[in-house]
Amino acid sequence: MLLRVRLVLVLLLVIAAITGLVATAASIIADGVGRDANRTERTAQLKVWEVTVRAEAAPLVQVLRGFADDPVFSQALAMGDRLAAAKRLDEQIEAAGPDHLFSRVDLIGSDGQLLWTSHGQAEDRAMVDVRRLAPSARAGEGMWVGLQPQDGGQLTPTVVMSLDGGHLAMSRPLGPTLVAFTDTYGGSAYLMTADNALVAATDERPWSSLQGAYSTGDIDPVIEDPDGRVHKARSVQIFDMSDTPAGFLIALRDATAERERRWLVTSITVVGCTLVVLVVIGMVYGWLRHSLVPLEELAVVVQAIARGNLLLSPDQPRRNDEIGGIARAVVVLREGAISLERMRFRHSRARRRSEALIREKMQELAATLDTQARGELARDLAEIEAKSGAADADADGTTPLAVAFDRMTARVVAQYHELSALLAERTRDLERLKEAVREREELVHLRQELSIARALQLSTLPASFPAFPGRTDFDVYAAMRPAEEVGGDFYDFFLIDEDRIAVAIGDASGKGVAAAMFIAIARSLIKAACLQGSGPAEAMRFANDVLASDNPQMMFATALVAVLDTRTGQMKLANAGHNAPFIRRRDGTLDAIEAFLGPALGVSDQVGFDELTIDLREGDLLFLFTDGVTEAADRQAQFFDTEGLEVALAKLDATEPRVVVEDVQAGLDAFTDGAAQADDITMLALKLRGLKGLRAIAA
Structure with a gap:
């Protein structure tokens, strides 16, 4: 610069x-x-x-x-x-x-x-x-x-x-x-x-x-x-x-006029200051250029001398300032460089014959070596030429030639051993590379299948919230976080008719694609039975008979179904071996529904399921979850457990379903503190905002 x-x-x-x-x-x-x-x-x-x-x-x-x-x-x-x-x-x-x-x-x-x-x-x-x-x-x-x-x-x-x-x-x-x-x-x-x-x-x-x-x-x-x-x-x-x-x-x-006026004043000020700065910089640059041109010419001469070009000479100095002193020093430097160059020419003439012979023979030998060896040989040649320049007594060049052939022999032997070892190592690396490529292709194919299965599974779950924006008598929210690429949990909610909403949650044995397929079938059977008018217990019985009749893998699933009548607040539940749900009352009290636990789905056909009826009041909230919540562990292998869930639900300030699910998930994340997730985590919250029948009477 x-x-x-x-x-x-x-x-x-x-x-x-x-x-x-x-x-x-x-x-x-x-x-x-x-x-x-x-x-x-x-x-x-x-x-x-x-x-x-x-x-x-x-x-x-x-x-x-x-x-x-x-x-x-x-x-x-x-x-x-x-x-x-x-x-x-x-x-x-x-x-x-x-x-x-x-x-x-x-x-x-x-x-x-x-x-x-x-x-x-x-x-x-x-x-x-x-x-x-x-x-x-x-x-x-x-x-x-x-x-x-x-x-x-x-x-x-x-x-x-x-x-x-x-x-x-x-x-x-x-x-x-x-x-x-x-x-x-x-x-x-x-x-x-x-x-x-x-x-x-x-x-x-x-x-x-x-x-x-x-x-x-x-x-x-x-x-x-x-x-x-x-x-x-x-x-x-x-x-x-x-x-x-x-x-x-x-x-x-x-404030439109005030803002525009302020912008105009600011723009004029910035443009004016910029113009003034540009004018000042231009004037300073012109003055510096006029003053420093002789110094730049001297720099060109010095660079030419450094490159060995002694034909370029500076003008005779006419100034008595610092630049004039530098010009006189450059003239002296050029004259000395010319004298030195003449001396070097006389001394180098005697050893050029030996150097030419050495260079010719070493280049012939280098043609038989690989690229790296040729490069090393070129460095040796440069070193030999440097030593031969100092050895004025050996004017015939025999000493550099002996050194060159000695090094060349050692280098050829060393390269042969290196090539042999390198060939054996590359053969082993090629076999390992083939095996790694095959395993990688299998892993990529498996990951693609799991990604497609996960996308299909999540796309079947209702994920648009609010789920029923036109309804003010109830609100529902659910979330699932799979532990594997494809999870074994599910949740669902749907309207049976204008006055009844059904919610369901389940957990299949095992993880991965098989568990996801089994729980998807169970969910479809339960939903189909409820939409045909069956109650929770009857829907469980229908799904269990179908799953148990053809179950060669001996898989099973726990599930819980609840149907809420928004006119009366009456809720019917059936439980197939699933975790007991909680009801958070409007006054903040917490009830666990543990009295009607039935067998898991798919274990045995022709079994019955009990049905429990609970009355919900305005402001009450039903909370469903899978065992991934209570069995979540921290870094010390301590479980979150049912007591931790009860404490988390009791501490909640708000009772909106989305806030409840997200706050419990946040408490769970704080407890695990980054520990690996071992099981799917699924939660669903249903809140009765008001009885539809009472609202109709009031209207």
């Missing part, structure tokens, strides 16, 4: 470092300005919201003053006559007519106890705790105004007035409060609870995008609508009349 290029690169690095420092400082300053702007914007947003809430509550203040100024009511309240005060409030509400502004009126004692409410006996708790009214909610002497959470998560504008003998509180629906806020502040507005639930909105179309952004922890998300416009959201926390967090107020404003 040329010196001027290196200097330009150093200059580029310096410019890049300075630019990075400036950019970092600008970024820090911009972040500080942005934080100050966000803080100011949030303060203005919260101030506009407080003014809007108080404006929306102003009509309630007038109505509340009218109720409080009534002489009959105020006298009864001052005398402690609760019944008379309540009766007068009923009369005033009735006189206000059906089109009144308020939605609820409470008479509250000084101790915070609810004395009377317009909602009647259905309410036993005041909508405002008058003992904890915050100073920030005060709107005058004895008057408080603000938002107050109500049942169902709604927020309502509420007014509280302090009276002689108690407090009078009045609320109204949220109504046009958000609309009034957006008229003043601009954009769209949303009220959201702390758990990201929407309370009210002026435009619900962007809410799905906002909710997704807030669920990830982004407090000021930027979203894009289908028209390509960019909107920026800013949220502030709002508090109720007790200064308790009540939710978040979100203002969504169009």
